[in-house]
Amino acid sequence: NYYRDVNRLLHAVQKNATKGDPRSVVKAIDNFCRQKEWAMNVGDEKGCILDSVVSEVNPVTVLELGTYCGYSTVRIASLLPPRAKIITLEFNPDYAKIARQVIAWAGLEDKIQVVEGPSGEWIPKMKEQFGVKTFDLVFLDHWKDRYLPDTKLLEDCGLLRKGTILLADNVICPGTPDYLEYVRNSPRYKSQYFKSHLEYTKAEDGLEKSVFLG
Numbered sequence: 001n002y003y004r005d006v007n008r009l010l011h012a013v014q015k016n017a018t019k020g021d022p023r024s025v026v027k028a029i030d031n032f033c034r035q036k037e038w039a040m041n042v043g044d045e046k047g048c049i050l051d052s053v054v055s056e057v058n059p060v061t062v063l064e065l066g067t068y069c070g071y072s073t074v075r076i077a078s079l080l081p082p083r084a085k086i087i088t089l090e091f092n093p094d095y096a097k098i099a100r101q102v103i104a105w106a107g108l109e110d111k112i113q114v115v116e117g118p119s120g121e122w123i124p125k126m127k128e129q130f131g132v133k134t135f136d137l138v139f140l141d142h143w144k145d146r147y148l149p150d151t152k153l154l155e156d157c158g159l160l161r162k163g164t165i166l167l168a169d170n171v172i173c174p175g176t177p178d179y180l181e182y183v184r185n186s187p188r189y190k191s192q193y194f195k196s197h198l199e200y201t202k203a204e205d206g207l208e209k210s211v212f213l214g
């Protein structure tokens with residue numbers, strides 16, 4: 001079952017990665033998923049595109065939708081300036097439990113807040129619960145049918161500012177057609193597609209980077 005799989009991924013991190021070294025945690029997960037068991041991390045190829053967007057934006061406040069095992073959370077956090085913070089939402093409690101341990105192994109607990117529950121319920125509470133004004137970067141990597149409603153919710157809750165970057169995983173595989181249509185046709189976004197491959201495979205996938213114009 002899924003929980004046993006993610007547990008083996010955690011053990012691979014604890015066995016092969018150096019405690020307190022985020023990049024070795026990322027490497028250990030990629031090696032495990034390439035050699036042993038595929039898992040739905042953003043992966044090393046799309047991960048390099050993620051790294052370049054994070055480095056370009058240099059965000060202070062990041063929202064990640066879909067933590068899973070914390071691979072992209074660790075990848076992003078390892079590139080953030082000292083005071084920067086990531087809030088990452090995960091619906092599945094088993095995944096959240098694993099992610100917290102992966103994040104702890106990387107030594108990044110101080111930068112990352114893992115929040116359990118439905119994104120649709122937590123987004124309207126971001127300001128009051130976490131003192132967030134607006135997000136500088138949002139990484140969408142959760143259920144594909146939540147990308148569009150959650151983006152509209154972020155707009156309606158005033159959590160996006162002129163220049164906020166939305167970066168969306170899996171816009172080709174599994175695919176998020178309604179989200180793509182929205183960000184590519186709305187006058188409120190400037191959108192750009194980064195062609196890549198589905199993690200650890202040769203199938204096409206890509207990331208969509210969209211700037212909120214206010």
Ligand SMILES: Oc1cc(-c2ccc(F)cc2)cc2nccnc12
Nearest residue numbers: 040041042066141142143170173174
């Ligand atoms: O990166 C991803 C890949 C897949 C996925 C699963 C099965 C396939 F066959 C192909 C792709 C699902 C995902 N769900 C949530 C967040 N990210 C995902």
Ligand SMILES: [Mg+2]
Nearest residue numbers: 042141169170
């Ligand atoms: Mg994904």
